[in-house]
Amino acid sequence: MGWGSAGTGPAAWLPAAQRSATLVPDSPVPAIQSWARALPGTPQQAGAARHFVADLLKGSPLRDDAVMVLSELFTNAVVHTDSGKPGGLVTVQVSRWRGGVRIAVTDQGSPRVPVICTPTACEPAESGNGLFMVSCLASQLDWHDDASGRTICAILGKVPHDHPAVRLATPSWAWRS
Numbered sequence: 001m002g003w004g005s006a007g008t009g010p011a012a013w014l015p016a017a018q019r020s021a022t023l024v025p026d027s028p029v030p031a032i033q034s035w036a037r038a039l040p041g042t043p044q045q046a047g048a049a050r051h052f053v054a055d056l057l058k059g060s061p062l063r064d065d066a067v068m069v070l071s072e073l074f075t076n077a078v079v080h081t082d083s084g085k086p087g088g089l090v091t092v093q094v095s096r097w098r099g100g101v102r103i104a105v106t107d108q109g110s111p112r113v114p115v116i117c118t119p120t121a122c123e124p125a126e127s128g129n130g131l132f133m134v135s136c137l138a139s140q141l142d143w144h145d146d147a148s149g150r151t152i153c154a155i156l157g158k159v160p161h162d163h164p165a166v167r168l169a170t171p172s173w174a175w176r177s
């Protein structure tokens with residue numbers, strides 16, 4: 001199945017208009033394709049989330065890193081936020097364009113905030129280094145709260161500057177390599 005085409009793959013869960021955000025070929029901004037899927041916030045769903053991302057990123061050199069990033073962000077949503085409570089949901093968004101990929105994970109909120117713990121900044125017993133690892137793989141990492149919850153976004157590879165599909169209103173913090 002090609003990107004954004006109708007079929008039985010992950011993209012088929014979304015209405016046609018949302019399946020592909022591909023822009024006209026001679027547009028000055030890069031063509032971006034996006035997909036989203038909501039999953040129950042349980043550890044067992046991490047595998048389904050990984051498959052969703054891996055399928056959509058077939059052929060991309062950033063695929064393995066993107067799956068690793070998704071895995072960390074999905075696990076954090078389950079472990080640290082209300083998405084991990086009974087009935088909770090985690091929404092995974094995947095976007096790809098020439099040279100880059102965006103993984104965004106939306107959870108249902110938490111009194112905590114995401115913190116990048118460098119190996120020296122946090123006690124090992126207190127916290128892991130999942131977000132630190134994500135920050136090492138990502139060109140850009142940020143998060144924001146809105147009506148849909150808290151979204152943590154990682155861009156891998158080339159950042160399409162000033163594109164509406166990846167622009168954030170006001171990130172709470174942003175990290176760039």
Ligand SMILES: Nc1ncnc2c1ncn2[C@@H]1O[C@H](COP(=O)(O)OP(=O)(O)O)[C@@H](O)[C@H]1O
Binds near residue numbers: 072107112115126
């Ligand atoms: N989605 C999230 N919502 C709220 N807090 C988060 C979220 N993700 C991570 N955090 C906070 O950031 C800390 C660092 O996350 P991480 O580096 O993944 O380590 P770990 O998950 O092993 O604690 C977590 O301990 C948690 O307090």
Ligand SMILES: [Mg+2]
Binds near residue numbers: 072075128130131
């Ligand atoms: Mg973690």
